[in-house]
Amino acid sequence: MQHGERTHVPVDLHAGGVVILNGRGDILLVRELGVPGQMEKAGLWHIPSGSVEDGENPQDTAVREAYEETGLRVRLVRYLNTYLGRFPDGVFVLRHLWLAEPLPGQAVAPTFTDEVAEARYVSREEFAALYDAGQIRMYQTKLFYEAALRERERR
Secondary structure (H helix, E strand, O other), X not given: OOOOHHHOOOOOEEEEEEEEEOOOOOEEEEEEOOOOOOHHHOOOEEOOEEEOOXXXXXXXXXXXXXXXXXXXXXXXXXXXXXXXXXXXXXXEXXXXXXXXXXXXXOOOOOOOOOOEEEEEEEOHHXXXXXXXXXXXXXXXXXXXXXXXXXXXHHO
């Protein structure tokens, strides 16, 4: 056997999310309120994303989370990538990401107001400042944004 058990990385958690850019290349981010048991996330910014629920595929998760966290119905434009991440407790998660665009005639208005403090577009400069200040929830958010900008340039 070329690749045995030692080379396998077990991953039990999956997440789906979207990167939504406006015409200027600003990214739509949500700021966490923090929920019991996860208050360390309070005040941090991230893309609309969340855990894949039983019976759900990552694409459906991405669309659902976009609506719950931003109030926007979206269309998935292009698959960006799947990123392997690890939570602080060491548990691995696969994060599946898509570039998405809002359907016409909507305004940003989160529906999960018990989890999301606000949702708004952030410029590249503001994103960099938030990242440098440690206000972006995870390093991978920067990778997601960069991948979406590259994909957009190709289109």
